[in-house]
Amino acid sequence: MITIQDLKKQYKDAVVLDVASLEIPKAECFGLVGNNGAGKTTLFRIILDLVRATSGRVLLDETDVSKSEDWKRRVGAYLDEHMLLSYLTADEYFETLRKIYNLSEEDLEEHLNKFEELFNDEIRGKKKYLRDLSKGNTKKVGIAAAMMGNPEVVLLDEPFENLDPSSQVRLKKLILQEKERSQITFLISSHDLNHVTDLCDRIVLLEKGKVIKDLHDKSSMVEELNTYFGT
Numbered sequence: 001m002i003t004i005q006d007l008k009k010q011y012k013d014a015v016v017l018d019v020a021s022l023e024i025p026k027a028e029c030f031g032l033v034g035n036n037g038a039g040k041t042t043l044f045r046i047i048l049d050l051v052r053a054t055s056g057r058v059l060l061d062e063t064d065v066s067k068s069e070d071w072k073r074r075v076g077a078y079l080d081e082h083m084l085l086s087y088l089t090a091d092e093y094f095e096t097l098r099k100i101y102n103l104s105e106e107d108l109e110e111h112l113n114k115f116e117e118l119f120n121d122e123i124r125g126k127k128k129y130l131r132d133l134s135k136g137n138t139k140k141v142g143i144a145a146a147m148m149g150n151p152e153v154v155l156l157d158e159p160f161e162n163l164d165p166s167s168q169v170r171l172k173k174l175i176l177q178e179k180e181r182s183q184i185t186f187l188i189s190s191h192d193l194n195h196v197t198d199l200c201d202r203i204v205l206l207e208k209g210k211v212i213k214d215l216h217d218k219s220s221m222v223e224e225l226n227t228y229f230g231t
Protein backbone atom coordinates (compact mmCIF):
# COMPACT_ATOMS: atom_id res chain seq x y z
CA MET A 1 0.00 0.00 0.00
CA ILE A 2 1.25 3.45 -0.91
CA THR A 3 -0.02 6.26 1.30
CA ILE A 4 0.37 9.91 0.42
CA GLN A 5 -0.20 12.43 3.20
CA ASP A 6 -0.39 16.22 2.84
CA LEU A 7 2.15 16.16 0.03
CA LYS A 8 3.28 19.49 -1.34
CA LYS A 9 6.04 20.44 -3.75
CA GLN A 10 6.93 24.03 -4.30
CA TYR A 11 9.53 25.64 -6.56
CA LYS A 12 10.06 29.18 -5.24
CA ASP A 13 6.48 30.41 -4.83
CA ALA A 14 4.96 28.03 -7.40
CA VAL A 15 3.12 25.08 -5.87
CA VAL A 16 3.37 22.31 -8.47
CA LEU A 17 1.94 19.49 -6.37
CA ASP A 18 -0.61 19.59 -3.57
CA VAL A 19 -2.13 16.21 -2.71
CA ALA A 20 -3.86 16.05 0.67
CA SER A 21 -4.43 12.31 0.76
CA LEU A 22 -4.17 9.36 -1.58
CA GLU A 23 -4.05 5.64 -0.89
CA ILE A 24 -2.98 3.14 -3.52
CA PRO A 25 -3.72 -0.39 -2.35
CA LYS A 26 -1.58 -3.41 -3.15
CA ALA A 27 -2.12 -4.91 -6.61
CA GLU A 28 -4.04 -1.89 -7.87
CA CYS A 29 -3.31 -0.66 -11.37
CA PHE A 30 -3.31 3.07 -10.74
CA GLY A 31 -3.47 5.40 -13.73
CA LEU A 32 -2.36 9.03 -13.52
CA VAL A 33 -3.48 11.52 -16.14
CA GLY A 34 -3.40 15.29 -16.55
CA ASN A 35 -2.32 17.98 -18.93
CA ASN A 36 1.31 18.97 -19.49
CA GLY A 37 2.76 20.36 -16.29
CA ALA A 38 -0.03 18.92 -14.09
CA GLY A 39 2.52 17.31 -11.76
CA LYS A 40 2.47 13.62 -12.77
CA THR A 41 6.23 13.17 -13.07
CA THR A 42 6.81 15.24 -9.94
CA LEU A 43 4.51 12.90 -7.99
CA PHE A 44 6.36 9.84 -9.32
CA ARG A 45 9.73 11.42 -8.53
CA ILE A 46 8.68 12.14 -4.94
CA ILE A 47 7.33 8.60 -4.51
CA LEU A 48 10.73 7.34 -5.67
CA ASP A 49 12.55 9.85 -3.41
CA LEU A 50 14.30 11.34 -6.45
CA VAL A 51 12.90 14.72 -5.45
CA ARG A 52 12.18 15.81 -1.89
CA ALA A 53 8.71 17.09 -1.06
CA THR A 54 8.43 20.57 0.42
CA SER A 55 6.10 19.07 3.03
CA GLY A 56 4.13 15.90 3.66
CA ARG A 57 5.18 12.31 3.12
CA VAL A 58 4.89 9.14 1.10
CA LEU A 59 4.71 5.80 2.88
CA LEU A 60 5.30 2.42 1.30
CA ASP A 61 3.43 0.28 3.78
CA GLU A 62 4.81 1.70 7.03
CA THR A 63 8.04 3.09 5.60
CA ASP A 64 8.55 6.79 4.87
CA VAL A 65 10.39 6.63 1.51
CA SER A 66 12.49 9.70 2.35
CA LYS A 67 13.79 8.15 5.57
CA SER A 68 15.00 4.73 4.50
CA GLU A 69 16.56 2.91 1.56
CA ASP A 70 15.20 -0.58 2.31
CA TRP A 71 12.06 -0.16 0.21
CA LYS A 72 14.09 0.42 -2.96
CA ARG A 73 14.58 -3.32 -3.44
CA ARG A 74 10.78 -3.69 -3.66
CA VAL A 75 10.13 -1.00 -6.25
CA GLY A 76 10.91 -0.87 -9.97
CA ALA A 77 10.54 2.22 -12.12
CA TYR A 78 11.19 3.65 -15.52
CA LEU A 79 10.67 7.40 -15.78
CA ASP A 80 13.16 8.36 -18.46
CA GLU A 81 16.43 7.39 -20.15
CA HIS A 82 18.50 8.93 -17.34
CA MET A 83 17.66 5.82 -15.34
CA LEU A 84 19.64 3.63 -17.78
CA LEU A 85 23.39 3.06 -18.15
CA SER A 86 23.65 4.44 -21.66
CA TYR A 87 27.24 3.27 -22.23
CA LEU A 88 26.16 -0.40 -22.04
CA THR A 89 24.45 -2.56 -24.64
CA ALA A 90 21.03 -3.94 -23.67
CA ASP A 91 22.55 -7.37 -22.95
CA GLU A 92 25.26 -5.82 -20.76
CA TYR A 93 22.69 -3.73 -18.95
CA PHE A 94 20.39 -6.69 -18.23
CA GLU A 95 23.40 -8.72 -17.07
CA THR A 96 24.44 -5.91 -14.72
CA LEU A 97 20.94 -5.77 -13.25
CA ARG A 98 20.86 -9.56 -12.95
CA LYS A 99 23.88 -9.37 -10.65
CA ILE A 100 22.46 -6.45 -8.67
CA TYR A 101 19.17 -8.30 -8.16
CA ASN A 102 20.99 -11.55 -7.48
CA LEU A 103 19.03 -13.45 -10.13
CA SER A 104 20.19 -16.67 -11.77
CA GLU A 105 20.84 -16.70 -15.53
CA GLU A 106 17.67 -18.79 -15.84
CA ASP A 107 15.64 -16.20 -13.92
CA LEU A 108 16.90 -13.47 -16.23
CA GLU A 109 16.13 -15.55 -19.32
CA GLU A 110 12.65 -16.29 -18.01
CA HIS A 111 12.06 -12.60 -17.34
CA LEU A 112 13.32 -11.44 -20.73
CA ASN A 113 11.37 -14.14 -22.56
CA LYS A 114 8.19 -12.37 -21.46
CA PHE A 115 9.40 -9.35 -23.46
CA GLU A 116 10.31 -11.30 -26.60
CA GLU A 117 7.31 -10.13 -28.59
CA LEU A 118 7.68 -6.53 -27.38
CA PHE A 119 11.42 -6.48 -28.15
CA ASN A 120 10.64 -7.62 -31.72
CA ASP A 121 14.21 -8.81 -32.27
CA GLU A 122 15.57 -5.26 -31.91
CA ILE A 123 17.05 -5.35 -28.42
CA ARG A 124 18.86 -8.54 -27.42
CA GLY A 125 22.02 -9.75 -29.12
CA LYS A 126 22.68 -6.34 -30.65
CA LYS A 127 26.03 -4.58 -30.42
CA LYS A 128 24.41 -1.17 -29.94
CA TYR A 129 24.86 0.98 -26.88
CA LEU A 130 21.63 1.99 -25.17
CA ARG A 131 22.33 5.63 -26.06
CA ASP A 132 22.15 4.65 -29.76
CA LEU A 133 18.80 2.83 -29.59
CA SER A 134 15.66 4.45 -30.97
CA LYS A 135 13.43 6.18 -28.42
CA GLY A 136 10.88 3.37 -28.51
CA ASN A 137 13.48 0.63 -28.09
CA THR A 138 15.13 2.57 -25.26
CA LYS A 139 11.77 2.69 -23.51
CA LYS A 140 11.31 -1.08 -23.94
CA VAL A 141 14.68 -1.72 -22.24
CA GLY A 142 13.71 0.61 -19.39
CA ILE A 143 10.35 -1.09 -18.87
CA ALA A 144 11.90 -4.58 -18.90
CA ALA A 145 14.48 -3.36 -16.38
CA ALA A 146 11.81 -1.79 -14.16
CA MET A 147 9.98 -5.10 -13.95
CA MET A 148 13.09 -7.17 -13.19
CA GLY A 149 13.74 -8.65 -9.74
CA ASN A 150 10.11 -9.32 -8.77
CA PRO A 151 9.19 -5.82 -7.64
CA GLU A 152 6.02 -5.30 -5.61
CA VAL A 153 5.47 -1.86 -7.11
CA VAL A 154 6.26 -0.65 -10.64
CA LEU A 155 6.07 2.99 -11.72
CA LEU A 156 6.02 3.75 -15.44
CA ASP A 157 5.97 7.33 -16.72
CA GLU A 158 4.40 7.53 -20.19
CA PRO A 159 5.14 3.91 -21.11
CA PHE A 160 3.28 4.10 -24.44
CA GLU A 161 4.97 7.27 -25.69
CA ASN A 162 7.27 6.60 -28.68
CA LEU A 163 6.12 2.99 -29.05
CA ASP A 164 4.79 1.94 -32.45
CA PRO A 165 1.13 0.80 -32.51
CA SER A 166 1.90 -2.94 -32.37
CA SER A 167 4.33 -2.40 -29.52
CA GLN A 168 1.70 -0.43 -27.61
CA VAL A 169 -0.71 -3.35 -27.89
CA ARG A 170 2.04 -5.83 -26.91
CA LEU A 171 3.01 -3.76 -23.88
CA LYS A 172 -0.58 -3.53 -22.76
CA LYS A 173 -0.95 -7.32 -23.06
CA LEU A 174 2.26 -7.82 -21.10
CA ILE A 175 1.21 -5.52 -18.25
CA LEU A 176 -2.21 -7.19 -18.10
CA GLN A 177 -0.53 -10.62 -17.92
CA GLU A 178 1.80 -9.46 -15.14
CA LYS A 179 -1.15 -8.00 -13.29
CA GLU A 180 -2.88 -11.38 -13.46
CA ARG A 181 0.22 -13.44 -12.69
CA SER A 182 1.66 -11.42 -9.83
CA GLN A 183 0.36 -8.97 -7.30
CA ILE A 184 2.33 -6.02 -8.69
CA THR A 185 0.97 -2.57 -7.92
CA PHE A 186 1.33 -0.60 -11.16
CA LEU A 187 1.42 3.20 -11.23
CA ILE A 188 1.16 4.35 -14.83
CA SER A 189 1.08 7.91 -16.09
CA SER A 190 -0.13 8.41 -19.62
CA HIS A 191 -1.57 10.86 -22.09
CA ASP A 192 -3.10 7.91 -23.93
CA LEU A 193 -6.56 7.76 -22.41
CA ASN A 194 -7.55 4.58 -24.26
CA HIS A 195 -4.58 2.55 -23.09
CA VAL A 196 -4.60 3.82 -19.53
CA THR A 197 -8.32 3.20 -19.10
CA ASP A 198 -7.99 -0.28 -20.66
CA LEU A 199 -5.28 -1.14 -18.16
CA CYS A 200 -6.14 0.61 -14.95
CA ASP A 201 -8.77 -0.10 -12.31
CA ARG A 202 -8.57 3.48 -11.15
CA ILE A 203 -7.59 6.78 -12.76
CA VAL A 204 -6.58 9.90 -10.90
CA LEU A 205 -6.73 13.17 -12.78
CA LEU A 206 -4.31 15.90 -11.74
CA GLU A 207 -4.83 19.55 -12.57
CA LYS A 208 -2.20 22.08 -11.54
CA GLY A 209 -0.89 19.66 -8.94
CA LYS A 210 -4.24 18.85 -7.36
CA VAL A 211 -6.34 15.70 -7.59
CA ILE A 212 -9.55 16.81 -9.25
CA LYS A 213 -10.99 13.39 -10.08
CA ASP A 214 -10.48 9.93 -8.63
CA LEU A 215 -12.30 7.56 -10.96
CA HIS A 216 -13.01 3.93 -10.10
CA ASP A 217 -15.89 3.09 -12.38
CA LYS A 218 -14.56 1.51 -15.58
CA SER A 219 -17.75 2.10 -17.51
CA SER A 220 -17.82 5.87 -16.98
CA MET A 221 -14.12 6.80 -16.71
CA VAL A 222 -13.53 6.99 -20.48
CA GLU A 223 -16.46 9.34 -20.96
CA GLU A 224 -15.51 11.50 -17.95
CA LEU A 225 -11.94 11.84 -19.19
CA ASN A 226 -12.98 12.56 -22.78
CA THR A 227 -15.26 15.30 -21.50
CA TYR A 228 -12.47 16.81 -19.38
CA PHE A 229 -9.86 16.70 -22.14
CA GLY A 230 -12.31 17.64 -24.88
CA THR A 231 -11.37 14.56 -26.91
Ligand SMILES: Nc1ncnc2c1ncn2[C@@H]1O[C@H](COP(=O)(O)OP(=O)(O)OP(=O)(O)O)[C@@H](O)[C@H]1O
Pocket (backbone or CB within 6 Å): 011, 016, 034, 035, 036, 037, 038, 039, 040, 041, 042, 043
Ligand atom coordinates in the same frame (compact mmCIF):
# COMPACT_ATOMS: atom_id res chain seq x y z
N1 LIG B 1 13.25 21.57 -11.10
C1 LIG B 1 12.17 22.32 -11.31
N2 LIG B 1 12.17 23.64 -11.11
C2 LIG B 1 11.08 24.40 -11.32
N3 LIG B 1 9.89 23.91 -11.74
C3 LIG B 1 9.83 22.59 -11.97
C4 LIG B 1 10.96 21.73 -11.77
N4 LIG B 1 10.56 20.45 -12.08
C5 LIG B 1 9.27 20.52 -12.45
N5 LIG B 1 8.84 21.80 -12.38
C6 LIG B 1 7.48 22.27 -12.71
O1 LIG B 1 6.55 21.45 -12.06
C7 LIG B 1 5.35 21.39 -12.83
C8 LIG B 1 4.93 19.94 -12.97
O2 LIG B 1 5.82 19.30 -13.85
P1 LIG B 1 5.72 17.74 -14.16
O3 LIG B 1 6.89 17.39 -15.03
O4 LIG B 1 5.54 17.00 -12.91
O5 LIG B 1 4.37 17.67 -15.01
P2 LIG B 1 3.76 16.47 -15.86
O6 LIG B 1 2.34 16.34 -15.45
O7 LIG B 1 4.62 15.26 -15.73
O8 LIG B 1 3.86 17.08 -17.33
P3 LIG B 1 4.01 16.38 -18.78
O9 LIG B 1 2.69 15.75 -19.12
O10 LIG B 1 4.31 17.57 -19.65
O11 LIG B 1 5.15 15.41 -18.71
C9 LIG B 1 5.64 22.09 -14.15
O12 LIG B 1 5.12 23.38 -14.10
C10 LIG B 1 7.16 22.14 -14.18
O13 LIG B 1 7.64 23.23 -14.93
